[in-house]
Amino acid sequence: MRAAVTQAGRLPSRFFSWWLGELSGLVPGALRRVFAGDSGVVCLEISAGQLVASHADVDGRAEFARFDLDQPTDALRETLLRAMADHGHKGADIVLALEPSYALRKTLDLPLAAEEGLGELLWFELDRQTPYRPEQARYDYRIAHRDSARQRMTVELLVAPVEAVDRLLARAADWGLKPVAVTVAGVDDPADPAFDLSGGEKAGPSRAGQLGLALLALLAVALLSAAVWFPLEAQRLAAQEAEAEVADARKGALAAANLRDELDLKTRAGSFLVRRKGEAPMMTAVLADLTMLLPDDTWLFELHVRGASVRARGYTPAASTVLELVERGPAFHNASFSSPVTRVPGIEAERFDLSFELADAPGAGK
Secondary structure, eight states: HHHHHHHHHHHHHHHHHHHHHHHHHTTTTHHHHHHTTOOEEEEEEETTTEEEEEEEEEEEEEEEEEEEETTTTHHHHHHHHHHHTTTTTTTOEEHHHHHOOOOOEEEEEEEEGGGTTHHHHHHHHHHHHHSSSSGGGEEEEEEEEETTTTTEEEEEEEEEEEEHHHHHHHHHHHHOOOOSSSETTSSSSSSSSOOOSSGGGGSSSSSSHHHHHHHHHHHHHEEEEEEHHHHHHHHHHHHHHHTSSSHHHHHHHHHHHHHHHHHHHHHHHHHHHHHHHHHOOOOOHHHHHHHSSSTTEEEEEEEEEEEEEEEEEEEEEOOOOOOHHHHOOOOEEEEESSSSOOETTTEEEEEEEEEEEEEEEETTTO
C-alpha cells in the first residue's frame, strides 16, 4: 500500500517534467540558452588561411581569437582549447561556419501541398536548381512564408559542396571538437542557426520515400498505357466495322484530306517567316541583356532562342553566380541548369549549360 501511495505521489512531478520539456522545444534555441543560463555558442570559421574564433549569443557576435592554420594540429588544438577556456567559453556549443563563397542560397516558390515531403522533393530538384548533383552537395532549407490563400509557400534553400563541409568537419574532429551545426558565415545566425549543412534527415529521400515514388511511377505508367490503349482499340474496332460500307466514301474523304493538308502546308510555309519574326524576340536584344548582366570574365560559345525559351552555354569562374544574375535579371526568369556544371582544367573556369525564359516574349510562362 505504501509503495502505491509513493508511486501516485510521483505522478504529478513526472507530468510537469514532461510538460516543461515539451514546451522548451517550442522556444528558439537562443532564448532557451538565455533562460537556461547558457553563455551562447563558439563559432569557428576558416578565412584567408586562419581559423577565426568568435562568441555568439543573443547580444551579438564578437571575435576573441585567431589562429594560424599552418601550425601542427596538436598545437592548434591546444591553443584553441586554451583560448576558449581563457575567455570563459569552455564547454560551449560549437558551430562551424563555411565561407560564403562556398555556398549557394536560393529562394523557391512551391505548392503548399509539397510541404510534407519537402526534403525529398528538394533532393530530386538539386541538379536542376543548383550546379550540383544530389550526391555532390549538402543542403538545408527553411519555409520562410506560407500563403494559404494561394496555396503556395516560399522556401529558402542553402547548398554547399559536400567536399567543403566534410573537410571542415574533419578538421573540427582533429581539434577534438564536436560541432552541433554547420552553417554559412554572413548568411545565418551562429547563435541560433536556421540552417545545418552537417547532414542528417534532410540529406536525401528515405527508403520508404523512394519505394513510394517507385510505386507511384509504376502506377502512372500503367494508367498512361491504359489511357492510350483503350481509345486506340475502340477506334480500330469501329474502323473495321465501317470499312466495308464506306470504302468509296473513305477514298473521297482521303483525297479531300490530302488536298486540305497540302493547302494548309502551303499556307503555313508562306506565313512562317512573317509569324516567326513577329513572335520571336530579336537575338540582338537577348545578347544585349545578357551582356549587361554577365560579368566580364564570363563568355558564351553557344546561344539558342526558340520562342520564349533561351539556352546559353559558356564558361565562367563561378556558375552559381551566373545562375543568380540571370534569375534576378528583369528580362529573364525560371533560370536553371540543363546539365551539371563541369570544371574545365587548365583555364580555372566552369562550363555551364543554362536554360531560362524571356519575361516579355509571347507565350512566356508567368
